[in-house]
Amino acid sequence: DFHPIHIHATYDKYRLEMQKFFAWRTARGIVAPWFPNETALTCVNGQERAAARDVWRKILYGWAHGAVSHSWYQLRSDGDNPKSHGDNYGLMTRRFYPRYTYAAFAALTDIFEGLDADGTVHETDKRKLFRYRGKNQKGTIDGIVLAGWDRGIEQEWTMQIATDAECAELSDHMGNRTEIEIRDGVVLFRGAFAPRALILQGA
Numbered sequence: 001d002f003h004p005i006h007i008h009a010t011y012d013k014y015r016l017e018m019q020k021f022f023a024w025r026t027a028r029g030i031v032a033p034w035f036p037n038e039t040a041l042t043c044v045n046g047q048e049r050a051a052a053r054d055v056w057r058k059i060l061y062g063w064a065h066g067a068v069s070h071s072w073y074q075l076r077s078d079g080d081n082p083k084s085h086g087d088n089y090g091l092m093t094r095r096f097y098p099r100y101t102y103a104a105f106a107a108l109t110d111i112f113e114g115l116d117a118d119g120t121v122h123e124t125d126k127r128k129l130f131r132y133r134g135k136n137q138k139g140t141i142d143g144i145v146l147a148g149w150d151r152g153i154e155q156e157w158t159m160q161i162a163t164d165a166e167c168a169e170l171s172d173h174m175g176n177r178t179e180i181e182i183r184d185g186v187v188l189f190r191g192a193f194a195p196r197a198l199i200l201q202g203a
Contacts, residue, residue, distance in 0.1 A: 002068070003030060004037035008089075010050070011057040012151065014039070015125075018065065035069040036062050042085040043099055052100035053149075056108055056173045056195035057128075060147050063117045064130040072105065100174070107175030111197055113137040115145060122159070126152030127191065129159070143203040149195040157191045165200035172196055 003025070007017055025034070039058055041051040059070050077090030087094070091102040114137035121129040129148035135141065143165060150157070168187045171177045173195040180187060180198075189198045 001032065003032040003034040005034065006038040007036065008038065008040060008042075010041065011054040011061070014054075014058055015061060018062070022065070033066075033068040035067050035071070037069075037071045038073040039070070040072050040074055040089040040091075041101075043088045043101065044083060044085055048100045052104040053173055053194050055101050055104040056147070057149060059108060060112075060130055060195070061128065063132075064120060064128075066117075072101075103175065104173050107171065107173060110138070110175060111136060111141060111145060111171060111199065112147075115141070118144075121146060122148070126150055129189070129191075141199055142201065144200045146189060146198040146200070147195060148189075148191060150191045150193060153191065153193050159189045159191065161187050161189055161198070163187050163200050163203050166202035168201070169199040170196060171199060 005021055007014060009017060036058070041047065041054055043051050055072065059072070062070055072091065074090050076092045076096065077088055077094045079087030080094055081087045090099070091105055092098050112132060115132040115134045118131045118133040121131050123129070127148070127150045129146055132145045132147065133143070146161070162185055163182065164185065165182060165187070168180050168182050169177045170180050187198070187200070
């Protein structure tokens with residue numbers, strides 16, 4: 001009924017493996033819905049902040065390319081050894097202390113849960129901008145959300161977006177939101193290395 005794929009890797013490797021996976025499915029005529037079913041990153045050796053960014057990148061990339069679900073295995077780490085990769089895959093520590101990855105996942109669900117993937121605005125190997133639309137689960141967002149990042153960025157870039165939104169906010173991948181101006185029906189999306197979401201209420 002479903003075609004799961006198990007892959008632990010940084011986002012860059014994950015994206016390359018996904019492209020091979022899509023080609024493999026197409027070549028074999030596989031049409032069953034697919035989903036990444038085990039995708040976590042270890043948080044040892046100072047990788048916790050990078051892993052938090054990849055929570056957004058992996059889930060939004062897969063969703064924009066047809067994934068019907070996503071499992072960030074695992075929720076809670078297996079052990080307490082700070083040097084063990086296997087002990088540090090959880091969004092929370094074994095003692096239920098939330099990591100940066102947990103905060104990123106909470107921000108992701110707070111914004112996107114209940115929305116529908118609605119196409120790609122811009123996509124290159126390094127730069128992504130995907131569109132999602134609808135009303136989120138909490139009813140706090142009703143409109144369009146654009147989310148993206150730029151892995152090859154040297155300086156911040158700006159994309160002008162025409163919109164009929166009533167108001168706009170920019171959220172980082174940890175859920176911090178800032179209201180931004182809509183001027184003459186145009187809003188500016190500023191691309192950055194870390195994932196961001198442009199929330200267009202009423203669009």
